[in-house]
Amino acid sequence: MALPLLKTGLIGHNISRTRLPAALRIMCDDAGMTLEFQLIDTQNEPEFDLNRCLSRVQADGWAGTSVTHPFKPAAAAFADGPARALGAANLVLFDDPPVALNTDYSGFVSAWQTAFAGMTPGRVVMAGAGGVARAIATALIELGAETVQISDLNAEKAAALADEIGVVGHVVPIDRLGAVAEQADGLVNATNMGMAGYGGSAFPLPLPSTFKWAFDAVYTPVETPFIEAAMARRAEILTGFDLFKHMAVNQFIALTGLTPANDILDRLNALKPSGVAV
Numbered sequence: 001m002a003l004p005l006l007k008t009g010l011i012g013h014n015i016s017r018t019r020l021p022a023a024l025r026i027m028c029d030d031a032g033m034t035l036e037f038q039l040i041d042t043q044n045e046p047e048f049d050l051n052r053c054l055s056r057v058q059a060d061g062w063a064g065t066s067v068t069h070p071f072k073p074a075a076a077a078f079a080d081g082p083a084r085a086l087g088a089a090n091l092v093l094f095d096d097p098p099v100a101l102n103t104d105y106s107g108f109v110s111a112w113q114t115a116f117a118g119m120t121p122g123r124v125v126m127a128g129a130g131g132v133a134r135a136i137a138t139a140l141i142e143l144g145a146e147t148v149q150i151s152d153l154n155a156e157k158a159a160a161l162a163d164e165i166g167v168v169g170h171v172v173p174i175d176r177l178g179a180v181a182e183q184a185d186g187l188v189n190a191t192n193m194g195m196a197g198y199g200g201s202a203f204p205l206p207l208p209s210t211f212k213w214a215f216d217a218v219y220t221p222v223e224t225p226f227i228e229a230a231m232a233r234r235a236e237i238l239t240g241f242d243l244f245k246h247m248a249v250n251q252f253i254a255l256t257g258l259t260p261a262n263d264i265l266d267r268l269n270a271l272k273p274s275g276v277a278v
Helices: 020-031 050-059 072-078 082-086 103-115 131-142 155-168 174-181 225-232 240-256 264-271
Strands: 005-012 034-041 064-067 091-093 099-101 123-127 147-151 169-171 186-189 213-216 236-238
Touching (some): 020 034, 064 240, 082 131, 147 155, 147 174, 225 236
Parallel strands (some): 005 034, 005 064, 123 147, 213 236
């Protein structure tokens, strides 16, 4: 008798390093399911049409698909669902009708509650104003952030995100990021700075000594220059790999309706990328 089948995949630029299929395979194996996972790397396809691709893989029998940079806004527009209000989706379920979800948002909330139980974010300074930043900012507000100050190379994007998240949102000019960070309780990197192939840090280094916690959305490598600098300041740390684990679990639940084993987060640690900051 054939095992139940989960057909899914990931669409986006430069996705060869993703640990998502390996994480889903662990959970599928536990559930007695077969996983068919396809990477659709669009880096060299300037004419790529997301809607056409989503329609095709739905017709091929996929349960849904993960979506990453640069298609998260378009994925949110493709289908109704909780992610539409965020303006960014990283998972489209092919229900009838399709549903757009954002497990960056839900994954961050659950990662925070696991790592920092009972702690509130306080005053946050965030570098980046893209799709991940929008999800993280919304999660921070739900977790009780007093303010979320946003800085981006594109000042218009930072202003737009600050307006979207309401009275707690404020804009920080890029040349003031270091000074404003000195007054923060928490620092967030929601850019690609520090990622393998990019390097560097969105926040000027060395970091101030006054903040309490730091989060970096990058997880390849896990110990980015920003995270290493935050560790040197003895701040509480939430890594991009922590977010990844919770995001993967939430995606598995959404795709299958099944709940993974209680020890799944510990077992997913086996997928932690090796290497340090570049």
